[in-house]
Amino acid sequence: MDDPEGIEVPAFSRADALLVLPFIWQLGLAPWANGIAWRPFDLPFPMVWQMAGIVFATFVLALRYWLDRKP
Helix, strand or coil: CECCCCCECCCCCHHHHHHHHHHHHHHHCHHHHHCCCCCHHHCCHHHHHHHHHHHHHHHHHHHHHHHHHCC
């Protein structure tokens, strides 16, 4: 795909596929997380799952940034 001004737009890379993982975590596994009755730290498990998902998404974004910065 060529940009009208002659700037080449990079194609979707394999490292970009990492960005799908947080969506799978939050949307794909939510039905599973809602069925867990365990209450760590006296919090509902789905809330803990969402907080862990934020940490996971941050890690995935940092990894993607690191892979993009490598020459």
